[in-house]
Amino acid sequence: MSVKIFNTPEVQDFLKTVAGFDQAGGNDRGKQIIHRILSDLYRTIDDFDINADEYWATVSMLNALGQASQFGLLSPGLGFDHYVDMRMDAADLEAQRTGGTPRTIEGPLYVAGAPESQGFARMDDDPDTAGDTMWLHGQVRDTAGNPIAGAKVEIWHCNSLGRYSFFDQSQTPYNLRRTIIADKDGRYSALSVIPSGYGVPEGAPTDQILKMLGRHGERPAHIHYFVSAPGQQHLTTQINLAGDKYTYDDFAFATREELVVEGQRLAQHAEAKKHGVDGPVTEVVFDIELSPTDADELQERHKRARALESESAESQLAATATV
Numbered sequence: 208m209s210v211k212i213f214n215t216p217e218v219q220d221f222l223k224t225v226a227g228f229d230q231a232g233g234n235d236r237g238k239q240i241i242h243r244i245l246s247d248l249y250r251t252i253d254d255f256d257i258n259a260d261e262y263w264a265t266v267s268m269l270n271a272l273g274q275a276s277q278f279g280l281l282s283p284g285l286g287f288d289h290y291v292d293m294r295m296d297a298a299d300l301e302a303q304r305t306g307g308t309p310r311t312i313e314g315p316l317y318v319a320g321a322p323e324s325q326g327f328a329r330m331d332d333d334p335d336t337a338g339d340t341m342w343l344h345g346q347v348r349d350t351a352g353n354p355i356a357g358a359k360v361e362i363w364h365c366n367s368l369g370r371y372s373f374f375d376q377s378q379t380p381y382n383l384r385r386t387i388i389a390d391k392d393g394r395y396s397a398l399s400v401i402p403s404g405y406g407v408p409e410g411a412p413t414d415q416i417l418k419m420l421g422r423h424g425e426r427p428a429h430i431h432y433f434v435s436a437p438g439q440q441h442l443t444t445q446i447n448l449a450g451d452k453y454t455y456d457d458f459a460f461a462t463r464e465e466l467v468v469e470g471q472r473l474a475q476h477a478e479a480k481k482h483g484v485d486g487p488v489t490e491v492v493f494d495i496e497l498s499p500t501d502a503d504e505l506q507e508r509h510k511r512a513r514a515l516e517s518e519s520a521e522s523q524l525a526a527t528a529t530v
């Protein structure tokens with residue numbers, strides 16, 4: 208039998224007590240936010256007549272997500288990462304910061320401290336014969352079309368098995384992760400391997416939640432970027448390779464039309480040949496446009512917990528072992 212108690216004075220007063228409204232200490236904004244979230248959840252319990260069994264099953268699921276360090280994986284799956292992007296896009300528009308390559312989600316698998324090189328990097332430390340050789344290059348420009356010499360281009364992607372170095376400890380540290388400083392013409396290039404798409408681990412808490420929603424947890428093949436330069440807005444983005452089954456059906460909602468790039472299969476590539484690759488190459492071109500800004504805070508990536516950025520390698524590895 209369904210009961211409705213949410214709107215009673217007793218429950219409304221109780222929510223205020225729980226959120227610390229009658230306490231002098233604490234953080235006011237935190238109290239307001241928790242009060243809102245709790246109110247929404249209490250109302251949900253009332254409206255859907257959620258019973259004790261269902262409530263405690265949810266608590267177990269949240270514990271399992273935390274134990275597997277999968278909140279960072281479920282977050283894009285539930286659209287939060289994309290929603291935050293949509294809000295930043297709207298703020299840019301309102302402030303008339305238009306133009307520039309679109310942002311899209313970072314994902315949870317960046318690792319700080321990748322080797323840095325000038326203009327070009329060979330990224331595949333580990334042999335990956337199952338994947339096609341990739342010649343990835345482009346030019347960094349401002350919104351007026353001027354090349355940005357010295358722009359910092361950080362690139363990371365997975366291997367042909369869909370696995371990332373650091374999180375996959377069988378790979379050399381920083382395999383397929385590099386920081387490239389663009390040359391005097393704003394150009395960067397990299398020799399690497401075409402990444403594969405990948406999915407959330409089968410049977411893991413994130414997978415269970417997506418299956419409950421009738422959804423899959425697959426991502427198309429993609430390549431992550433951080434691009435920055437003094438006086439320009441920091442760009443967090445990624446390119447999605449065209450032709451993947453999931454290019455337009457990404458569980459993490461990262462795909463944007465302007466960021467879909469088609470690789471060209473070539474029997475040979477003169478530039479790749481200079482770096483010792485004499486066979487077939489898939490050329491991927493991604494030019495990047497940065498938007499100018501005077502605001503220091505917009506020139507830096509937003510803060511979040513990132514591997515090797517703030518914590519020790521050991522604790523990060525332990526925390527991410529099941530991603």
Ligand SMILES: [Fe+2]
Nearest residue numbers: 314316429431
């Ligand atoms: Fe990724």
